[in-house]
Amino acid sequence: MANPKRSLWSPGLIVGLALLAVLTLIAIFAPMFLQDAANDLTDNRGLPPSSEHWLGTNNFGQDNLARVLVATRLTLLMTLAASAISIGFGLLIGIAIWLAPTKVREFSLRLLETMVAYPTLITALIIAAILQPGAMTAIIAMGVAGIPGFARVTANLAQQVTKSDYFVTAKFLGVPPSKLATRHMIPSMAEPLLVLSTTIFASTLVEISALSFIGLGVQPPQYDLGSLLNDSLDSLYTQPAEAVGPAVLIVVASIGAMLIGDALAAHANPRTTRVWSPRKPQGNPIDNTAQEDTALVRVEDLRVTMPGEGGGTELVHGVSFSIDPGEIIGIVGESGSGKSLTAMTVAGLAPDNLSINAERVRVGTMNMLSTPRPEELAKEISIVYQDPGTTFSPSLKMGGQLTEVLRKHANKGKKESRAIMADALERVGIDRPHDRLDQHPHELSGGMRQRAMISNSVVTSPSLLIADEPTTALDVTVQVDVLRQFRKLREKHGTAILFISHDIGVVQEFCDRVLVMEKGRIVEELQPDQIRTHDVSHPYTRQLLEAVPVLDVEQEIAATEKVRP
Numbered sequence: 001m002a003n004p005k006r007s008l009w010s011p012g013l014i015v016g017l018a019l020l021a022v023l024t025l026i027a028i029f030a031p032m033f034l035q036d037a038a039n040d041l042t043d044n045r046g047l048p049p050s051s052e053h054w055l056g057t058n059n060f061g062q063d064n065l066a067r068v069l070v071a072t073r074l075t076l077l078m079t080l081a082a083s084a085i086s087i088g089f090g091l092l093i094g095i096a097i098w099l100a101p102t103k104v105r106e107f108s109l110r111l112l113e114t115m116v117a118y119p120t121l122i123t124a125l126i127i128a129a130i131l132q133p134g135a136m137t138a139i140i141a142m143g144v145a146g147i148p149g150f151a152r153v154t155a156n157l158a159q160q161v162t163k164s165d166y167f168v169t170a171k172f173l174g175v176p177p178s179k180l181a182t183r184h185m186i187p188s189m190a191e192p193l194l195v196l197s198t199t200i201f202a203s204t205l206v207e208i209s210a211l212s213f214i215g216l217g218v219q220p221p222q223y224d225l226g227s228l229l230n231d232s233l234d235s236l237y238t239q240p241a242e243a244v245g246p247a248v249l250i251v252v253a254s255i256g257a258m259l260i261g262d263a264l265a266a267h268a269n270p271r272t273t274r275v276w277s278p279r280k281p282q283g284n285p286i287d288n289t290a291q292e293d294t295a296l297v298r299v300e301d302l303r304v305t306m307p308g309e310g311g312g313t314e315l316v317h318g319v320s321f322s323i324d325p326g327e328i329i330g331i332v333g334e335s336g337s338g339k340s341l342t343a344m345t346v347a348g349l350a351p352d353n354l355s356i357n358a359e360r361v362r363v364g365t366m367n368m369l370s371t372p373r374p375e376e377l378a379k380e381i382s383i384v385y386q387d388p389g390t391t392f393s394p395s396l397k398m399g400g401q402l403t404e405v406l407r408k409h410a411n412k413g414k415k416e417s418r419a420i421m422a423d424a425l426e427r428v429g430i431d432r433p434h435d436r437l438d439q440h441p442h443e444l445s446g447g448m449r450q451r452a453m454i455s456n457s458v459v460t461s462p463s464l465l466i467a468d469e470p471t472t473a474l475d476v477t478v479q480v481d482v483l484r485q486f487r488k489l490r491e492k493h494g495t496a497i498l499f500i501s502h503d504i505g506v507v508q509e510f511c512d513r514v515l516v517m518e519k520g521r522i523v524e525e526l527q528p529d530q531i532r533t534h535d536v537s538h539p540y541t542r543q544l545l546e547a548v549p550v551l552d553v554e555q556e557i558a559a560t561e562k563v564r565p
């Protein structure tokens with residue numbers, strides 16, 4: 001999904017569109033006005049560049065520049081036609097695969113994988129060699145050769161759509177396949193496919209010119225940029241200017257298309273997968289105020305801005321708070337109120353596209369606006385993310401990923417790290433923990449992955465644990481187990497916790513203090529008792545309290561303590 005706040009009109013897009021607009025104008029008007037200069041045989045053979053013939057003339061006395069400009073039309077038309085074949089059929093096949101029965105789908109996906117292993121140009125060469133050389137052959141060869149690549153990407157994207165709740169529901173309700181494709185699949189995939197289409201256009205242009213260059217594409221008397229390049233070979237040393245024109249136009253056209261593709265890709269939503277990344281350092285990595293300030297975390301006047309016209313959009317408006325060692329602070333607020341941005345900035349992570357400004361963001365002695373040492377960061381701060389699906393790399397086994405921090409930053413050996421992790425997994429209720437370490441993330445359920453992530457974050461006994469809605473996806477019993485783990489961590493190691501939740505019921509007993517956020521501001525700071533007795537002053541907090549059924553965490557923990565040692 002595109003980010004509406006981010007301007008589409010980047011310099012790259014403007015330059016790319018301008019280049020393609022100029023080429024389109026050339027393609028339209030050059031054949032109307034320069035046909036004679038380009039095609040008429042004259043006695044002015046092999047002239048060097050001059051004010052009359054900017055790129056000189058060829059061996060038949062034809063003006064090289066006029067021929068290049070006239071050839072632009074055929075080159076662009078062939079490229080458009082071949083790209084349309086690749087994109088059209090690729091889209092149909094990619095979608096059909098996911099609407100087909102499982103056996104057909106599996107076979108088609110394997111077939112596509114085999115086909116994409118062959119470079120497009122080789123496939124095109126084989127097709128062009130079988131058919132009679134000519135413009136139509138070049139179009140068919142390039143168009144057909146580009147289908148598997150486009151179909152493969154479409155199939156990958158379509159697979160993600162088929163997993164979405166809205167698609168499953170629509171299928172369940174009996175929406176016919178054609179409607180599933182047009183209403184659900186194509187709109188969801190439109191943006192990445194548009195970006196891919198511009199890349200296909202650029203590569204088709206170069207490859208179709210290559211086919212003509214080697215004599216399998218356009219044949220005389222027709223000519224395109226590739227065949228003009230070929231013509232220039234005979235006199236490359238005596239008349240190099242003849243090669244310059246077609247070469248420059250091929251490069252300019254493909255750069256134009258790539259710039260448009262890049263700009264569209266950059267405009268695509270930067271948080272489709274929620275990626276938090278380290279930021280550019282601001283100031284000294286060590287914050288000396290830690291000596292006189294007993295708080296573990298100190299945030300002063302934090303502002304997070306989405307850059308844009310008119311100074312951009314401020315998403316977090318001057319937030320200040322502190323967390324003492326061992327303190328559990330809750331942040332509650334509705335979706336989009338700035339909870340995650342605030343917490344991730346405290347961890348020194350925030351989306352790249354946002355600008356972060358603050359008087360201070362300190363954790364221990366680390367200035368989180370700068371770049372603290374990675375070993376210190378890994379030991380001092382742990383994060384439990386909202387989405388367990390994206391936390392683990394799908395291609396690596398759980399064991400390698402879960403023991404990484406222990407091995408790298410706590411200097412534990414492989415065996416010892418595995419034993420510590422297996423124990424931690426067992427404590428969050430994961431059965432057969434040793435076997436789990438040898439499994440891949442997809443072999444675990446979402447709830448298990450979430451619990452694995454939680455156990456991973458507590459094994460290093462960090463000073464600060466940032467938990468971004470860690471229990472949202474878990475059932476109540478597991479929620480309680482997890483909260484109990486967090487409590488034990490605080491009791492044993494004095495870990496402070498920044499606990500983000502939508503659910504004021506969960507935070508009320510679990511946290512020592514609760515910050516209520518609304519629209520990027522902390523609107524109220526509450527003691528748990530105030531939540532319990534509804535002694536709150538801000539209308540938004542009252543609304544939150546009225547909206548959420550309250551879970552008595554204390555009671556639940558007490559109840560499960562009785563059954564669990």
Ligand SMILES: Nc1ncnc2c1ncn2[C@@H]1O[C@H](COP(=O)(O)OP(=O)(O)OP(=O)(O)O)[C@@H](O)[C@H]1O
Binds near residue numbers: 334341502
């Ligand atoms: N990378 C980004 N680019 C642009 N806007 C962003 C980005 N990240 C967050 N936002 C916007 O900032 C606001 C606060 O987002 P944030 O993720 O902090 O909310 P939240 O309170 O954690 O919500 P949720 O509970 O749904 O996760 C939202 O309007 C969100 O759309």
